[in-house]
């Protein structure tokens with residue numbers, strides 16, 4: 001395979017070996033997730049749960065809004081009104097709401113999905129929420145998502161059965177190395193929808209369209225992987241394919257939806273007037289809980305289309321509204337009535353109405369899915385019963401190098417051909433169980449197939465559209481055999497080329513190394529938190545890490561914030577700056593420091609994982625000891641468009657060969673500053 005080196009031998013595994021290997025590993029992973037969540041018996045006390053990040057105590061509800069397709073959005077802040085304590089909640093997590101003082105096992109006030117997370121607030125989408133009980137101190141608890149594991153186990157069983165029958169019967173032997181991959185004998189030509197495609201993108205698309213069973217699109221950072229995936233989808237729809245497009249994360253699925261919408265069919269949502277001359281249109285539908293979807297793709301959501309479909313079918317929405325109104329009135333009556341017989345009659349009526357409602361909805365769902373050219377969902381969402389009897393000509397999985405192979409099979413079993421897009425040299429799948437990881441749960445299908453078939457099925461994109469060439473060159477040389485080149489439009493772009501940005505000693509360098517060797521920062525000088533609070537948190541959150549001492553570094557945080565301030569003083573917008581650091585404790589420290597800096601309000605601070613797939617004009621990396629994971633370091637550096645600033649202790653870092661070369665590259669091609677130059681800022 002081009003770029004990363006992959007061991008061919010370990011790629012060969014039979015279907016039966018795979019199934020027997022994976023089943024116990026999924027159990028291990030499930031146990032690891034449960035033991036870190038609130039519903040584990042191991043968490044006997046709430047303070048421990050908060051320290052582990054699986055509950056947030058002392059919250060007040062500050063806002064309630066309805067919307068989002070019937071969901072209620074409640075926003076919570078700390079009763080003290082400051083930055084939320086460190087926690088492990090992420091958007092899309094399932095959570096329950098309880099009174100702050102309720103016992104651990106007590107029933108919740110409601111269950112919902114995290115919709116939005118800010119430093120000082122968390123918004124949750126609830127289906128139903130009590131009208132009473134919200135004006136007391138509250139807490140949120142994170143639940144383990146056991147559904148995903150059940151779906152993966154079910155998929156393993158289905159996989160063993162599908163060899164004989166099912167839409168993927170011919171694909172499975174190819175993906176387990178028992179039959180060779182094949183390509184169309186006819187030359188494939190196409191007229192692209194996107195007139196800017198480069199030669200490597202066009203080559204990849206040709207190869208994808210020619211493949212009869214499997215194709216891998218290897219997209220290094222910023223090379224237009226999603227752009228290429230979208231073009232492949234359009235070309236395939238044009239030739240009549242029905243496509244299931246998936247990714248491990250909701251955000252990656254939404255990325256594709258957003259880019260397909262301009263080509264999509266006007267049901268109720270694309271204003272025709274915007275695309276008056278386009279004759280080719282794609283019918284797309286996005287499955288998933290509305291709280292997990294980006295607001296800009298909500299109109300492609302199944303729920304929205306089902307409503308539209310009911311209108312088109314003549315089941316006008318007035319009728320639907322009447323049914324809902326009637327049900328609401330009956331529910332009200334039920335609450336007030338004591339008489340047994342009347343209650344029984346009302347319940348009977350309610351059951352009949354809801355049955356009618358469900359039937360109408362189901363018919364519409366079937367219609368929408370049957371008529372769609374492209375169905376988009378997360379990998380686990382592909383096991384939705386709504387897709388039970390639907391098969392596809394092609395399954396496309398984006399971010400495939402970040403997905404567990406078992407999760408990929410949920411989608412793959414529904415189609416006869418597949419295209420996987422990803423980069424195994426960026427972030428791997430997140431795995432909680434160290435043992436499951438060691439035994440192979442994290443080995444991705446993308447990597448395995450690349451090892452099995454190499455260039456026969458892989459195309460690598462080689463022109464990148466994000467980074468100044470100096471930023472790209474390190475990554476290209478270190479990880480992609482120097483094959484990735486910067487496009488002329490970005491190769492020499494500088495921070496000071498941006499509007500309103502002055503040329504200054506801070507904005508001139510493309511690569512900047514700030515060495516904190518020997519520097520003892522003015523510890524937490526601007527922060528209201530105490531060191532012991534952070535240390536408590538560090539020990540709890542990072543207990544799995546070997547490098548306990550390297551999880552937090554005040555000196556580096558000082559310098560990172562000081563450099564961000566200098567950039568803002570030179571005119572760089574604070575939202576164009578990102579600070580990346582490997583450990584959660586360092587993220588909290590940096591956020592606390594930032595909360596005192598008005599000018600840095602919009603600067604994003606996150607671990608590497610929070611930045612995958614994203615970019616900023618300037619990136620500051622606080623290394624905190626060292627980040628010896630090549631893939632994480634690759635992602636961190638390649639988020640930067642015009643400047644990458646590395647803050648580290650060169651004495652510690654250079655003990656690792658990979659990082660030593662990184663530092664040398666920055667020293668040779670960039671500016672070198674000592675941290676002392678940032679003191680007293």
Ligand SMILES: Nc1ncnc2c1ncn2[C@@H]1O[C@H](COP(=O)(O)OP(=O)(O)OP(=O)(O)O)[C@@H](O)[C@H]1O
Nearest residue numbers: 196197198219221222223224225226227465613614
């Ligand atoms: N052929 C092209 N000509 C000009 N710009 C392009 C081309 N292909 C992609 N781009 C631009 O490059 C940027 C990155 O593209 P895209 O988001 O498709 O890349 P990606 O590989 O999915 O990114 P990531 O590294 O985040 O995974 C986008 O701004 C896109 O518009």
